[in-house]
Amino acid sequence: xxxxxxxxxxxxxxxxxxxxxxxxxxxxxxxxxxxxxxxxxxxxxxxxxxxxxxxxxxxxxxxxxxxxxxxxxxxxxxxxxxxxxxxxxxxxxxxxxxxxxxxxxxxxxxxxxxxxxxxxxxxxxxxxxxxxxxxxxxxxxxxxxxxxxxxxxxxxxxxxxxxxxxxxxxxxxxxxxxxxxxxxxxxxxxxxxxxxxxxxxxxxxxxxxxxxxxxxxxxxxxxxxxxxxxxxxxxxxxxxxxxxxxxxxxxxxxxxxxxxxxxxxxxxxxxxxxxxxxxxxxxxxxxxxxxxxxxxxxxxxxxxxxxxxxxxxxxxxxxxxxxxxxxxxxxxxxxxxxxxxxxxxxxxxxxxxxxxxxxxxxxxxxxxxxxxxxxxxxxxxxxxxxxxxxxxxxxxxxxxxxxxxxxxxxxxxxxxxxxxxxxxxxxxxxxxxxxxxxxxxxxxxxxxxxxxxxxxxxxxxxxxxxxxxxxxxxxxxxxxxxxxxxxxxxxxxxxxxxxxxxxxxxxxxxxxxxxxxxxxxxxxxxxxxxxxxxxxxxxxxxxxxxxxxxxxxxxxxxxxx
Numbered sequence: 001x002x003x004x005x006x007x008x009x010x011x012x013x014x015x016x017x018x019x020x021x022x023x024x025x026x027x028x029x030x031x032x033x034x035x036x037x038x039x040x041x042x043x044x045x046x047x048x049x050x051x052x053x054x055x056x057x058x059x060x061x062x063x064x065x066x067x068x069x070x071x072x073x074x075x076x077x078x079x080x081x082x083x084x085x086x087x088x089x090x091x092x093x094x095x096x097x098x099x100x101x102x103x104x105x106x107x108x109x110x111x112x113x114x115x116x117x118x119x120x121x122x123x124x125x126x127x128x129x130x131x132x133x134x135x136x137x138x139x140x141x142x143x144x145x146x147x148x149x150x151x152x153x154x155x156x157x158x159x160x161x162x163x164x165x166x167x168x169x170x171x172x173x174x175x176x177x178x179x180x181x182x183x184x185x186x187x188x189x190x191x192x193x194x195x196x197x198x199x200x201x202x203x204x205x206x207x208x209x210x211x212x213x214x215x216x217x218x219x220x221x222x223x224x225x226x227x228x229x230x231x232x233x234x235x236x237x238x239x240x241x242x243x244x245x246x247x248x249x250x251x252x253x254x255x256x257x258x259x260x261x262x263x264x265x266x267x268x269x270x271x272x273x274x275x276x277x278x279x280x281x282x283x284x285x286x287x288x289x290x291x292x293x294x295x296x297x298x299x300x301x302x303x304x305x306x307x308x309x310x311x312x313x314x315x316x317x318x319x320x321x322x323x324x325x326x327x328x329x330x331x332x333x334x335x336x337x338x339x340x341x342x343x344x345x346x347x348x349x350x351x352x353x354x355x356x357x358x359x360x361x362x363x364x365x366x367x368x369x370x371x372x373x374x375x376x377x378x379x380x381x382x383x384x385x386x387x388x389x390x391x392x393x394x395x396x397x398x399x400x401x402x403x404x405x406x407x408x409x410x411x412x413x414x415x416x417x418x419x420x421x422x423x424x425x426x427x428x429x430x431x432x433x434x435x436x437x438x439x440x441x442x443x444x445x446x447x448x449x450x451x452x453x454x455x456x457x458x459x460x461x462x463x464x465x466x467x468x469x470x471x472x473x474x475x476x477x478x479x480x481x482x483x484x485x486x487x488x489x490x491x492x493x494x495x496x497x498x499x500x501x502x503x504x505x506x507x508x509x510x511x512x513x514x515x516x517x518x519x520x521x522x523x524x525x526x527x528x529x530x531x532x533x534x535x536x537x538x539x540x541x542x543x544x545x546x547x548x549x550x551x552x553x554x555x556x557x558x559x560x561x
Contacts, residue, residue, distance in 0.1 A: 008429065008440070008442055008443035009442055009443070010442050010443070010444065011430040011432075011441045011442025011443070011444065012441060012442065014038055014040075014432070015432070015434060016040075017164060017165060017434070018039075018165050018432050018433065018434040019037065019038070019039050019163050019165035019166065019168065019432070019433040019434075020036075020037070020038040020039075020430055020431070020432050020433075020441075021035060021036070021037055021038075021168065021201070021203070021396070021430075021431045021432075021433065021438075022035070022036040022038070022069065022428070022429070022430045022431070022444060022446075023035045023036075023398060023425060023426075023427055023428070023429070023446075024036060024065040024066060024067075024069065024427060024428065024446045025049065025051065025065040025427055025446070026047075026049070026088075026398055026399050026427070027398055027399075027400070027405065027425055027426050027427050027429075028400075028401060028402050028405070028426045028427060029051060029401060029427075030051075030088070030207065030399070030400065030401060031049060031050060031051035031052060031063075031088040032049055032050060032051035032063060032064070032065055032088065032092070032427075033047045033048075033049040033088055033089050033398070033399060034046075034047055034048045034049060034065040034092065035047065035170065035203065035398070036069065036070060037142065037161060037168070039141045039142065039163045039164075039165065040141055041073075041076055042076055042078055042140040042141050042142070043070060043073060043076045043077045043078065044077070044078055044079060044081065044139060044140065044142045044144075044161065045070075045077060045079070045080040045081070046080075046081045046083065046159060046161075046170050046172075047080075047081070047082060047083055047089040047090070047172070048065065048080055048082075048089075048090065048091075048092045048093045048096055049065075049086070049087060049088040049089040049090060049091050049092055050062045050063060050064060050087055050088060050091030050092050051063040051064075051088065051448075052087075062091065062092075062450075062451040063448050063449065063450055063451070064092045064095055064448075064449040064450075064451060065092055065427075065446070065449065066445055066446050066447050066448070066449050067095075067096060067099065067449075068444075068445045069428075069444045069445060069446070071099065074099055074100035074103070075100070077100070077103050078104070078139045078140030078141075078142065079103065079104040079105070079106050079129070079139045079140070080093065080096070080103055080104070080105050080106065081106045081107065081139075081144060081159050082105060082106065082107035082111050082112070082115060083107070083111075083156060083157050083158065083159065083170070083172025083173065084107075084108075084111055084151055084153050084155065084156035084157065084172055084173060085107075085110055085111040085114040085115070085153055085155070085243050086152075086153060086173070086241070086243055087241075087243070089172070089173070090111065090114065090115045090118070091118075093105065093115055093118070093119070094118060094119055094121075094122040094124060095451075097119065097122075097124050097126060098122065098124070101124050101125075101126065102127065103126070103127075104126070104127045104128070104129055104139075105126050105127070105128045105129070106128070106129045106131055106137070106139065106144070107128075107130070107131065107157070108130070108131060108132060108146075108155035108156075108157055109130055109132070109155060109279060110153070110154055110155040110245075110275070110276065110279060110281055111155055111157075112128050112130055113275045113279060114243060114272060114275060116128065117271055117272075117275060131146045131157070132146065132157075133146055133147055133148035133157060133187060133190075134146070134148075134190075141163060142161050142162070142163060143161070143162035143163070144159050144160065144161055144162075145159070145160040145162070145194075146158070146159055146160075147159070147160065147187050147190045147191065147194075148184055148185070148186065148187040148190075149171060149172060149173075149174035149186045149187070150174060150175055150176065150177045150180050150184060150185060150186045151172070151173045151174055151175065151376045151377075152173075152218075152241075152244055152246060152247070152375075152376030153243050153244060153245055153246070153376075154182055154184070154245050154246070154276075154281045155281070156172060156173065156174065157172060158170060158171045158172050158174060158191075159172070160194055160199075165200075165433050165434060166198075166200030166201065166433050166436060167194065167197065167198060167199055167200050167201075168200060168201040168202075168203065168433065169191075169194060169199055169201070169202050169203065169390070169392070170203040170398075171202070171203065171204050171205050172205065173205050173207070173376060173377060173399065174186055174205055174377070174378055175208075175215050175375065175376055175377055175378045175379075175382060176188075176214070176215075176378055176382045176385065176386070177215065177217055177218055178217070179217045179218075179219055180217075180218060180219075180246075181218050181219055181246050181249060181250070182246070182281075188386075188389055191386070191389050191390050192389050192390075194390070195389060195390050195391045195392075198393070199390050199391065199392040199393065200392070200393050200394060200433055200436055200438075201392060201393070201394040201395075201396060201431075201433055201438050202387075202390055202392035202394070202395050202396070203396050203397075203398045204383070204386070204387075204395065204396075204397055204398065204408060204412075205377055205378060205398065205399045205400075206383075206397035206398065206399060206400035206404040206405050206407065206408030207375075207377035207399055207400050207404055208375055208377040208378060208379040208380070208383075208404075209379075209380055209383055209397070209400065209404050209405075209407035209408035209411060210380070210403060210404060210407045211375075211379040211380060212379065212380050212381065213379055213380065213381045214379060214381045214382055215374055215375050215377070215378065215379050215382065216371075216374045217374070218246055218250075218374055220371065220374065221247070221250055221339075221371060221372060221373065221374060222250050222253070222254070223371075224371040224372050225250055225251060225254045225337070225372065226254050226257065226258075228254075228335060228337055228365055228372070229254045229255070229257070229258040229260070230258070232301075232335040233301060233333055234300040234301060234331070234333040234334050234335070235300045235301075235303045235304070235305065235334045235335070236255075236260070236303070236304045236305070236334075236335045236336075236337065237304075237305045237306075237307065237318070237321070237328075237330075237334060237335070237336045237337070237362075238251050238304065238305070238306045238307070238336075238337045238339055239306075239307055239308065239309045239316075239317075239318040239336065239337065239338050239339065239340070240306065240308070240339045240340055241308070241340060242266065242268040242269045242271075242272045242273075242308050243272050244339070244340070245272075245273075245276045245281050245282055247339050247340075247373075248273060248276075248282065248306060249282055249283065251304065251306060251337075251339070252282070252283075252284060252285070252288060255288060255304045256285045256288055259302065260301075260302050260303060260304045261288065261289075261290045261298055261302055261303060261304065262288055262289055262290070262304045262305075262306060263289070263290050263291065263292040263294075263295055263303070263304070263305050263306070264289070264292070264305075264306050264307075265292055265305050265306065265307035265308075265317045265328065266307050266308040266309075266316065266317045268308060269306060269307060269308050269317075273306075292305070292328075300333075305328065307321075309321075309353065318336070318353060318357075319349075319353050319356075321357070322352075322353045322355075322356030322357045322359075322360075323356060324360075329360075330357055330360040330361070330362050331360065331361060331362075332360070332361030332362075333361060333362075333363075334360075334361070334362040334363070335362065335363045335365065336357050336362045336363070336364045336365065337365045337366075337372055338350070338354070338364065338365070338366040338367070338372070338373075339372050339373055340367075340373050354366065377399075380407070380411055383408060383411050383412075384411055384414065384415060387411065387412050387415040387417065388415050391416075392412075392417060393417075393421060393436055394417075394421045394422070394423065394433070394436075394437065394438035395408075395409065395412040395417045395421065395422045395423070396422075396423040396424075396425060396431060396438065397409050397412075397424065405424050406424060409422045409424055421437070421438065423438050423439075423440060425440060427446040428443050428444050428445060428446030429442075429443050430442045430443065430444060476495065476496070476497045476540060476544070476552050476553070476554050476555070477495070477496050477497075477555045477556075477557065478492075478493050478494070478495050478514070478536050478540060478554065478555070478556045478557065479492050479493065479494040479495075479557045479559075480492035480493040480494070480514075480518065480532075480536065480556075480557070480558055480559070481558075481559045481560075482518070482522070482532065482558060482559070482560055484560040493511055493514050493515065493518075493536070495507040495510070495511060495514075495540070497552070510539070510540060510543040513539060513543065514536065514539050514540065517535055517539050518532070518535065518536075521535055529558050529560065532556075532558045533556040533558050536554075536556035536558065537554045537556050540554050540556075541554055
C-alpha cells in the first residue's frame with residue numbers, strides 16, 4: 001500500500017503513453033471533489049466541487065480547489081465530466097469557467113440543468129454535452145463511457161475513461177440500493193463487463209467504508225416520515241440539501257397523504273426543485289405547492305415548509321430560524337425534521353442549530369432519534385461486493401477523510417487486490433498509470449482557496465488566524481503621535497479595547513509604562529515607525545499576558561508629525 005509523504009517533490013514530465021491522475025480535492029476531506037486526467041498534452045476533469053467551511057474558518061463562504069496546477073493550460077482542457085448535481089461535485093464550476101468559459105461541460109440531464117441555472121447567476125453560458133447511462137463519447141483523447149449509479153440524487157453517473165494507457169473507472173458517489181425510489185439501479189452488469197475488458201484503476205467512493213453491512217433502502221424512510229406527519233399538531237419544517245430530490249419527493253408524498261400544503265423556502269431550494277419538477281424528476285400532486293407568502297392564511301396543522309440548512313450552514317434558512325433572524329419564527333409545538341446525515345466536521349454547527357430550535361419549543365427529529373435519513377454512499381458490505389465484481393488491477397480510494405480512504409483500501413486488499421497496487425493519495429498527489437501499474441510520482445500545489453463574499457483567493461491562512469484571534473480574544477488598539485525628528489511623544493498613547501474582556505479604565509496603569517518605554521527608545525535614537533510599533537505591541541502584550549493571561553490582537557497606530 002503506497003501513500004504520499006512530505007518529501008514528495010514536483011512530478012516529472014508525463015511519459016509518452018502514460019496517464020496521469022491528479023486529485024485537486026476530495027481526498028482527506030468530504031467535499032471539493034475534483035480530479036484531473038492528463039494524457040499527452042490534453043486534460044479531462046472529473047467533477048469540480050466546493051467544500052463548506054468549518055468553525056475555524058470564520059467569514060468564509062466556500063472553499064474551492066486550487067486551480068494553479070492547470071491555470072496555464074486551461075486551453076488544453078477537453079471537458080469537465082460532472083458525475084452528479086451535488087454542490088461538492090459541481091459548486092466550483094462557475095469559478096473555473098470564469099477563467100475560461102469555453103470549457104465544455106459533460107453530464108446527465110438533471111446535472112447539467114442544475115449547473116446551468118447556477119452559471120446563469122454568474123452570467124456564463126457554457127457549451128454542454130448531455131449524456132446518459134450507456135452513452136460512450138470521445139472527448140479529446142479520452143474515450144468516456146457513462147454508467148448508471150444509484151445515489152441520493154437522480155441521474156448520477158460513473159465514468160470509465162479509456163486511453164492507450166489503460167482504463168480508469170471513477171464511480172462518483174454511489175450506493176447499491178436494490179429498491180431505489182426511481183427504479184434506477186447501480187448498473188452492476190456493465191461494471192462486470194468493464195471488469196472482463198480489464199479495469200486498470202478504480203477510483204472508488206470511500207465515504208462509508210467504515211460502516212459495516214449494507215445501507216438501508218431509501219424507501220424505508222417513508223414510514224418514519226409518515227409517523228412524524230401523523231403526530232405533528234402544528235407546522236412541520238423539513239431541512240434537506242437543496243438537491244436531494246428523492247428525499248423531497250418523500251416529503252411531498254407524505255404531505256399530500258396528510259392533506260398539508262408545502263412551501264419551499266430558500267433561493268437554491270426553490271430553484272432546484274423547480275428544475276427537478278420541470279424535467280419530471282419530482283412528481284408534485286396538483287395544488288400541493290403554495291407560495292411561502294400565503295402561509296399565514298393557512299391553519300398551522302396544514303403547513304409544511306421545506307428549506308435548506310441541514311448541515312448548520314450559518315446563512316441557510318434553518319440556521320437563521322434558530323437564531324430568530326428569519327421571517328419564519330419557530331414557535332412552541334413546531335416539528336423540525338433534519339432529513340440528512342452529518343457531514344464530518346459539521347457536527348458542532350448542526351447541534352448548535354438543534355439547540356437553538358429546541359430553545360424556542362420545537363421538537364427536532366433527526367437521524368439520531370428517528371430513521372429520517374439513509375446515506376447515499378456504499379458501505380463496507382456493498383464495497384466488498386463491488387470490488388469482487390470490478391476486479392480492478394489497481395485501486396485508489398477517493399471521496400473521504402483519511403480513515404475512510406484507508407478503510408476502503410483495506411476492503412480492497414481483502415478481496416484480493418495486491419497491497420502494492422493499492423494507492424492511498426491525498427490532494428495534489430500525482431498518480432501515473434503506466435504498463436498496468438499505478439504509482440505515485442510527485443505532488444503539486446492543491447491547497448484551499450477561500451471565497452469570502454466577492455473575494456476569491458484573497459483570504460489566506462494568516463487572515464483566518466487573525467479572524468480567530470479577534471473572535472476569541474478581541475483586540476486592543478493603541479494610538480500615539482510622535483515627532484518625526486526625535487521620536488518623542490506628541491500625543492497619546494490612547495488605548496481602547498473591544499472584545500478582550502478588559503475595561504478601558506484598566507489601561508491607565510500600562511499607559512505610563514508605555515510612555516516610559518517610548519521615551520527611552522526615543523532617547524536611544526529609535527525613529528523607525530516599524531520599530532516603534534513593535535515596541536508598543538510588546539509592551540502592551542506583556543502587560544495583558546501577565547495580568548489577564550490573554551492574547552488579544554494588538555493594533556498599534558503610530559502617526560508622525
